[in-house]
Amino acid sequence: MELNFKDITTIGFDADDTLWVNETYFRQAEAAFAELLEPYETKNTIDQELFKMEMRNLQLYGYGIKGFMLSMIESALQLSNGRVSQETISRILDLGKEMIAHNLELLDGVQEVLEALAPKYRLLVLTKGDLLDQERKLEKSGLIDYFHHVEVLSDKKPDNYSRLLEHLEIGVSEFLMVGNSLKSDVLPILELGARAIHVPFHTTWAHEEVRPEEHTNNHLTISSLRDLLKYLN
Structure with missing residues (x-):
């Protein structure tokens, strides 16, 4: 035009x-998150539920990695019915920290x-x-x-x-x-x-x-x- x-x-x-580059790192983290939650749900369901959680939390946390981390943790608790291990929660936190520290x-x-x-x-x-x-x-x-x-x-x-x-x-x-x-x-x-x-x-x-x-x-x-x-x- x-x-x-x-x-x-x-x-x-x-x-x-x-x-x-930004969205690429979110997608990589989403894939890693789905692997962590594989014992509880299918990848497709995990992806869908994480996105729904992000949308519900936007008004609380806004946009960015920190809100994404919190949504991953909340989704992990929900998808596992509270059975997710402390080790998995720690790994989810590491995913967010790795995103923040990623080379620009x-x-x-x-x-x-x-x-x-x-x-x-x-x-x-x-x-x-x-x-x-x-x-x-x-x-x-x-x-x-x-x-x-x-x-x-x-x-x-x-x-x-x-x-x-x-x-x-x-x-x-x-x-x-x-x-x-x-x-x-x-x-x-x-x-x-x-x-x-x-x-x-x-x-x-x-x-x-x-x-x-x-x-x-x-x-x-x-x-x-x-x-x-x-x-x-």
């Missing part, structure tokens, strides 16, 4: 699976793109997740100096974006959001009347999936972050 970005002054970037892997072209755009645009990080973990990842990434502002949001709905843009005195017409999630990074932004660019990641969390009827043609989809430079540089 042909869109005009000439009046854009500020670009917001999602972090997880837009700047660096930048996605292809990220540093090159930010270096090209930073002198010309005001760049922001707008991400969901645990504050401490996101700050840690940003520090590990070596990218922090490219950004004017970093905001860890409890959610990414139109109201969340609207309040932030107003607080930062950014006009809707001059704002562009770039991210891998249609549900969190594209559709809420289009609802506000701003512009968005979708950069799909090969793995999508079920909670971020969008039904075909929710798709829109009012945004640009690119295959790599490097393609931003064709439109913005």
Whole structure:
């Protein structure tokens, strides 16, 4: 789709699976969790029940690894009818700690793109997740100096974006959001009347999936972050 970005002054970037790899590690942890719970249920049931538990707990814990760890523990207790061993609970905690300590892997072209755009645009990080973990990842990434502002949001709905843009005195017409999630990074932004660019990641969390009827043609989809430079540089 042909869109005009000439009046854009500020670009917001999602972090997880837009700047660096994230969902892959959740999937690996889910697979390891299913192996631990094999004595009690089938893998398919374990996966389904863990996802249901995560959805029930979102309002309590928010997004991020710590909430995921707690949901795994609660699911283990539920699926085993309270019979899960202390050793298994300890291993579940280790899975979460390993995720937190995992080496950060930048996605292809990220540093090159930010270096090209930073002198010309005001760049922001707008991400969901645990504050401490996101700050840690940003520090590990070596990218922090490219950004004017970093905001860890409890959610990414139109109201969340609207309040932030107003607080930062950014006009809707001059704002562009770039991210891998249609549900969190594209559709809420289009609802506000701003512009968005979708950069799909090969793995999508079920909670971020969008039904075909929710798709829109009012945004640009690119295959790599490097393609931003064709439109913005």
